Amino acid sequence: MALKPVTFTLNGEAKAAFTEDGQNLLDFLRRGVGDLSPKYGCGQGTCGACTVLLDGEPHLACLVLAETVEGRKVETAAGLGQVRPHALQEAFMERFAAQCGYCTPGMLMSAKALLDRNPRPSREDIIEAIAGNLCRCTGYEPIIAAIQDAAEGRARP
């Protein structure tokens, strides 16, 4: 099995690791780099639990080849709020926007991508942004409310 070196930025930190042939980004981040915050849900791009940001855009890590992140910026939920909680994290905590918590890292990354490009999203914008993220605890309403709160600065910074 051929190994290929990949250098990239993970949550603002320079990283270098080896990828296996055809390894996907999710497996690479979890096993190769040790960032367990992207979750393995379906492995086929259906559930959104593995959503990460590549240069600020949301991508499903299970469908991205690990070697394609060479030189790019990768952001995961583990990098959110390293100094103080991100507004989204505060809002998710205040609004009870997680039950089992498995979809939460993916939800946060989709929501962050939305707020970064549109700081004043409508309810429809929010629903569209998290349309690719499944929550099986039926918690969509608190999640939508939390994203709205974070956008409007209602959550404590």
Next chain:
Amino acid sequence: MSGTLTGQSMIDFRKQYFADERDDNLNEIGKPTRRQDITGHVTGRSPFYDDHLFEGLLHMRCARSPHHAARIRRIDTTAAERMPGVVRVLTGKDVPRSRCSTSASTTSRCFRPSACATAASRWPR
């Protein structure tokens, strides 16, 4: 809530009885409160079943019959065994008396795996 058997209030009784637990002065009632595990959830640090990675961890995939109630004549595992990283392929022959693991009978059931492969990688290639 006052006036109990021992003459102390119920709150005092609870405080004494649960003295080794957290201070319970009942001021959470009627107020929204945060889940205790929510910080881990929003930072991606909550450990789920899949997050317990350790040395020597093997992944297993089950192959199920695409046809219900079909007769299994044979199962060819050579291609699966040749895949890099595959440690062991199990079929009904390996567990002859088990009814709930791999199917040893000659009739396939869609819900019962016909063969399993364990490998060092989740996505063996």
